[in-house]
Amino acid sequence: MREAFIAVFGRPEGIMLFQLVEAAQFTVYLSLIAFLLGGSVAACITLLRILPNRWAPRVATGYIWAFQSAPLLMLLFLFGLGVPRLLGTDIDPWVAASVALMLYTSAYLADVWRGAVETIPPGQWEGARALGMRFLPTLRLVVLPQVVRVALAPTVGFMVQIIKGTSLAYIIGFHDIMAIGKRWANAPVEGTEPFVVYPIMALIYFALCFPLSRLALRLEARLGSVGGPPRAAVA
């Protein structure tokens, strides 16, 4: 692969391009980890939020508020620098970045999914209860199939925010497109000046994000979405 890149683009551009594309896989892995972990936590938080209980919804609301209000950069600093110093141990950048992005993702997804659940008229809950269905069967058989429809588009749309969010992880030592690209941009090598490297990096991110944005738009057109314009936006 590396040779093919060098053969086509020459040195040092070929080497740089190869390293950037190679590093893009870590961006993808980290995004997937953040999405899967964050999605699981978000499912639990959403469940807490709609539980017919006095305290559970408040805890969920507090969680969503706290991690939506905290800047992602601060979460990364807290788990990448703060917690290791506090505990006096090293934390792998993979772990720190995953935890920070998981918290960030879970808060936003839980908020989106809560909005989706609230599109279900209370009459359906009451109707199911009148038929003798308990909370969980109602959720699984009546509410979820309808919720998935409207939640799908904003969830896919949020994956774009996750991918863009991973670009901050280099600050705590994670090796991704940003880390490699920054090294090339700072190196005094002709052909890899900042005005060459950063547009190429932008194109790689664009190639990852744009298809997802388009998919989200098409899903929204076909299945509908939880109301309002896109709320979440992150660097």
Place this chain on the structure above:
Amino acid sequence: MDLRFFEIYRNPEYLALLAEGAAMSAALTITAGLMGLALATLLATARFHAVPVLGHLAAAYVEFIRNTPLIVQLFFVAFGLPQLLGYSWPFWGHALLALTLNFSAYFSEILRAGFTTVAQGQYEAARALGLRPFTIFRKIVLPQSVQRMFPSLSSQFIFLFLTTGIIAEIGVRDLTQAGMFIDSRTFRSFEVFLTLTAIYVVMSLAFKTALALAHRRLFPAVAAR
């Protein structure tokens, strides 16, 4: 494991740094927000009226900004452009330009959605009254769009504010930079960044309150509803 928040708040030098950083962050975000809104109005108009060439350019620009990370845009504006075009600005100038470009793309999408809420009949009525296109836009379309989209614009602004911390990476002495400096002096990373998080949260709450007040002042009729 012991927490020593007092190492931060008992040191007047650190408190002053944090205050200056917060002021810098707020000033840059507000300026970039206003300039971004102005640029967004142009972008949204070009797209909404499908202006030949410009409309497509605006669409491509918005999609590109929205689908790439702010930090890459920031580094390109701060390190790439000056080298390419041979100019040198202070750090905050680069940050202001990058934030303005970034904000404008997000705002323009909201404004464009706002333009579509103005009923077709209003255009026809305005044209029947002999108003010029620019007057229609300025007096009829824009006020109603901004009015309807004010809540969305406000929350978008606050979300964008929370992303501005990375301008510290190009050397701007903002709130994050102040925190990084204090961290390098005290090695109390956890306490420092937790404090910083709290300051960001308080600042976004302050912005939220200020914007809600502005909404009530600018559009008394709607806010009362």
